[in-house]
Amino acid sequence: MIRVSGLSLRLGDFALQDVSLHVRPGEFFALMGPTGSGKTVVLESIAGLIQWQRGEIHIAGRDVTALPPERRRVSLVYQDHALFPHLTVLENVIFGQRYHGISPADGLREANELLDRLGLSRLCGRTPENLSGGEKQRVALARALACRPNVVLLDEPLSSLDPQFRDDLRSALKTLHMQMNLTVLMVTHDFVDALSLASRAAVIRGGRMEQVGQIDEIFRQPRSTFVAAFVGMKNVFRVTSPGLCELGNGVGFAVPDAAHGAMALRPEDVFVTRNPDLPGNWICLPAKIRSVRHEGFSWFTEAVCGHAVITAALDRQCLMAGGLEPGSPVWLGFTPERLHLVPDGSDETG
Amino acid sequence: MRAFPATEGRAGVLPGLIFHLWVVTSCVLVLLFIAAPLARTIASPTLEQMLATLRDADVLRSVGLSIWASALASVLALILGTPLAYVLARRTFRGKKIVESLIDLPIMIPHPVVGIALLTLAGRNNWFGRILTDMGVNIMGSITGITAVLFFVGLPFYINTVKNGFENVPVRLENVSRSLGAGPSATFFRITLPLCSRSMLVGMIMCMARALSEFGAVVIVAYHPMVAPVLMYERFTAYGLSYSQPVAVILILVSLLFFFLLRVLSKSEKEEA
Incomplete structure (x- = not known):
């Protein structure tokens, strides 16, 4: 579903070097790495928000390398929710539907279904400032899914949540992924998130891919001492x-x-x-x-x-x-x- | 052993007392310095003088012109200054510091120089001025000229305020909007602009307040038709202080009224956000 080939870019002192990645349709893929390793840069490059110097990106069989973010059919969910503060929960969720040819009636029905599925129905009329951290992240997730994206990009979606909310949202993510057959690329540095959600993963370090493979393989058979140390093989x-x-x-x-x-x-x-x-x-x-x-x-x-x-x-x-x-x-x-x-x-x- | 606490006490208490005295005295002096002349001016004219001034057609016309031209300047700043403020807030480019300095320039240069500069560019001796004249646009002695001057002096206040407002809107909100399918224009009008509306309103207040008080540049470009500050100056030079005071009072009250109204508006905007 996502195929990144030879992605390279330079941002000040940081450089992504020849990053390649393949996320299969319906797969939950975790991109792991320490802080400053370039995880979010890869994510934002796939979303089209960062200009890169070399490489190609294909999403759902389409070359999106030269396309602006709004034409890539990917939805991005940030760690800090990034909900639109001047819009209600429902307005946030239906925000992008008009740009994807979804009729207002269908959009509203689907948005309500999503909100219901994520336990947010009673919060439709609230503004983000009146929501808890977990609720905000659920709304961000509903907003991302309401556009029927080809791919959902999650940037450390659980890391800012309290442990209780984190468990709840992790379960919700897992259920949604299975029920809706979503293709998800999640950036995380949390092993529990990666192990419980992803089937495959990659480890990135200093803008370079260290290892790509099945999640168990990465945790059991690291291919470098860095990956070994990163996944806890001390x-x-x-x-x-x-x-x-x-x-x-x-x-x-x-x-x-x-x-x-x-x-x-x-x-x-x-x-x-x-x-x-x-x-x-x-x-x-x-x-x-x-x-x-x-x-x-x-x-x-x-x-x-x-x-x-x-x-x-x-x-x-x-x-x-x-x-x-x-x-x-x-x-x-x-x-x-x-x-x-x-x-x-x-x-x-x- | 005894000398130490005494020294400490002197060193700790006395400078503290002086500091507090300095703070209180300077606060009172500064507030008095601003409020006393204004209060004295407001209190100076008699009721008869005020009523006569309010019935004076020249006064009403000049105050109306001041308000109209200042409002027009702030609307122009809104339409033309907003994109520049956005670019300055969001983009990094070579020469950005020069552009920012250029925007601040109208604050720094003497106001009559602004008038001279505009006349130099738009006067009949200049090719640009001749083009404007051929198009029927006359700067010298016209409302167009007054508005141009007020736009010039008020623009830095608008752009700097709105630039700060745009900087306070997280880029991530725009990123998410783009990823959800909204193009740059839709993102600007549906996300960035609503979240910056309070700053824009405050920017317009500042631009208008600055424009309403402009005298030096206007008097060069257009002595007639007379804006309120020019009329007040004329009455002061021709007839003396007491004759100009009622006009000054009206100008002060109009400024305060506008300031108050727009402050209330901006406050309610904040509450909505």
Whole structure:
């Protein structure tokens, strides 16, 4: 549905370099990356709001490269809602319909259906200033869909919402996507949003695409140490010699002989125990606790293993057992299958 | 140990007292400086003098002309100045600072110079002036000339106010409007303009208020027909202060009335938004 080929542009110090992307019809695609990586620039380029120097954009089989935004049939939803403050909820929703050949009667009926589906019917006559954050974002979504767009572009649609509203809107988005067979390109840096909504995703960094693929593949099999770190694989070990990852002080573990580059491991896949009796096929490394911290409801420890620091998620049982004071000796265990190879040359600055 | 708190107290309290005295005194003085001459002027003419002045056809004609020409200048600023204010608010281009300085120039240059400059351009000795004359447009001694002068001196106030107004409308609203199918023109008229309407109204107030008070430039371009400030000046030079005061009072009241009316309008506009 969206095909971006070789998109390049320069905006001051920032440059998009040869960005290519393919979003299939009916697909929910997540474009992820850290702040300043160029996610929104890609989105606004697809919407036609930014002038680029090179590349082509096709939407629904049509070359829209030279078309102005209003002729691309894409609807854009920003993080800050961008509702028209001088119009009511209903007026906001029907705003664009006249430009898409939708008759007023049909437009009104469809707008009311959308508002009803998003639980906004009772708010039709209100102005945006009298809505909550979640309601505003629902109205923005209804407004985007009311034009029957080929593609919906979402710029971090959930990031400004309270957790409760965020869950509600995430469910609403998922339902709408399935029921209306929408093609959605969503920019996000939130893993939960990406994992729960998208089937495929891309990671962008400094204006360059790092990886494009199935969402599970990106989170499980990152192709660069940057993507590995970005998706939360905090443990990256260099393959020091064929078949071996040495961590220093005589500590290390075996890897396949053919492995070159680095091995990445999610903190959730590392088991922390005071007892080295782990199953025979597990890799078991001696370590000393450096710190224990919590992020929300999850607990993590950083343990020094050789010269490396390994981050591991702590489960309730491990926390209850105690013995995790700084300096305490522990064993870190993981299965070889959880190690993911990040090949050499996949990350220039790695 | 005792000297320290005493010094601290002196250093802390005394300058504070002086500061407060300075603030209060200067506020009172400035307000008096503005209000006292106006109040004294308003209170000077007798009721008979005021009634006689209000029945004076020349006075009514000149006040009417002042209002009409100022209103026309502010409408011209609305029609012709709005696009420029929008371009300045939204676009970055080479020479933008020069354009902005050019717009501010009418505020800086002496007002009689404005009159001289317009006459130089539109006078009969200039090709442009001859074209205007051939088209039947006469600047010298005409309402057209007065309006042109008032438009010239009031334009910076309108453009700067409206430019700020456009800058306060988030670009993202325009982006969303475009993505929803509205072209640049529809986006401007359906989104940007309504959200900027209060600034435009305030800009018109400022432009009109500035135009209503203009004397120096008008007197060069058109002594006749007489606008109210010129009439007041003529009566002052010909007959003295007491004869010009009733005209001054009318001018003050008209200015205040217009200011009040438009302020109320702009306030209700804000409440609607």
